[in-house]
Amino acid sequence: MATLNGSPAGLADMQALALTNYGHFTTMVVEDGAVRGLALHLDRLVEDCRTVFGARLDAEWVRECVRRDVGGCEGRLTVRVTVFGPGLDLAAPDREVRPSVLVTTRPAGGVADPLRVQRLVYRRDVPAVKHVALFGQLWMRRRARLAGFDDVLFTGADGLVSEGCTWNIGFVDAAGTVVWPEADVLQGITMRLLRSAHGGHVTAPVTDGLLRSMRAAFATNTAIGVRPVASVDDAVFRTDDPVVTALREAYAGVPLDRL
Structure with a gap:
């Protein structure tokens, strides 16, 4: 299902997005007409x-x-809201346009197994923006999956960990402190909600040595919530860590906002 500015979207409406691929989006899980962190999604x-x-x-x-699209739906849906300019093209990306709002839906996923990820060197274009230019990220995810991993974890040329393909990563150190990488990353809505709902979080440059000293790791985004990471390359983490369990419970306890 797809609607554009509140009405059914047609093929011609989608042409600029498909051919120019310039815009930005947010993805939210709607549960019986309500969303965790709705204000943060709208602010983004x-x-x-x-x-x-x-x-x-x-x-x-x-x-x-x-x-209009999903407010009256029951159950859980994953909803993507994409903002793009129908009047833009490759020759004139500076053209002033009135942005349009595309709403698309798909069934929400269930509980998934812990992730096994591979580190690859990559930095997203304009990391602070959740934009639609996903080729580089998916190319790296494809490489990792072809190598036998579930997904990819990005590092900088300096070896510092930054973020996953479409998720943030956090770690739990030996003392039980949650450590988020200090890097140019997209500040995910789930990560931001967790930092408010659960105490004891710090930010630090995550080197290879620091990563290997961690007792647990986890991935976060709206679609998966909090998902344990079983391994990064050959570094193995416990997937039943009580801090990760507490993070999942804290996220589940974040109040839902009505649409």
Whole structure:
């Protein structure tokens, strides 16, 4: 299902997004018409629209578009809200446009097994923006999966850990402190909610040595919540760590906001 500015989306409406692939988005899980961190998702869209298009986006209009699409649905759905400019093309990406709001849905996933990830050197373009240019990320995910891993974990040229393909990574050190990588990353909504709902978090440069000293690791994003990481390359972590369990419980306890 896809709607554009609150109405059914047609093929011609999607052409600019498909051919130019310039825009930004957020992904949220809607549970019986409610969302964890709804205000953070809307704030992200407003801020990224200012960065990507130099335009003002009405957060309440976005909310209304999502509400029209899934506000009355029961159960869990994964909803992606994409903001793009139908008037843009490759020759004139600087053209002033009125951004459009595309809402697409898919079934929400269930509980998944712990991840086994491979480190590869990569830095996303404009890391602070959740943009639609995903080729580089998916190319790296493909490489990792062809090598026998579940997913990819990015590092910088300096070897410092940054983020996963479409998720943030956190670690638990020997003392039980949650450690997030200090790097240019997309500040995920789930990560931000966890830092508010669960205490004892720090940020530090994650070197190979520090990574190998950690007792647990986990991935976070809206679709997966908190998912244990079983291994990074040949470094193995416990997947039943009580701190990771507490993080999952803390996330489950974050109040839902009605659309």
